[in-house]
Amino acid sequence: MPKLKTHSGASKRFTKTATGKxxxxxxxxxxxxxxxxTKVxxxxxxxxxxxxxxHAKVSRMIPYA
Structure with a gap:
């Protein structure tokens, strides 16, 4: 199985938490x-x-996050 490429735009916008969110x-x-x-x-x-x-679409774009 080849390595997957991370979507560079998604890696700048999303981070994965320890619980998987x-x-x-x-x-x-x-x-x-x-x-x-100011409140807003x-x-x-x-x-x-x-x-x-x-969630599934974004997690495919950042496979190693």
């Missing part, structure tokens, strides 16, 4: 921040987890 960053934090409240911007700094529907 996949962490991702929040969206809507790049621009147009003046119209968002603070909540967007927290990490989120990949949903169950996308």
């Amino acid at each position: 996949i962490k991702r960053g929040q969206t809507k934090k790049r621009h147009i921040l003046t119209s968002k409240s 911007k603070r909540k967007l700094t927290a990490n989120a987890y990949v949903s169950d529907g996308d």
Whole structure:
């Protein structure tokens, strides 16, 4: 079985936790921040987890993470 290539874009965006979940960053934090409240911007700094529907697709892209 040959080695699998890691998707370089996915490796920059996702990390795997010790329990097997996949962490991702929040969206809507790049621009147009003046119209968002401080509370919303603070909540967007927290990490989120990949949903169950996308878990298999993302884990295929980062096989050795």
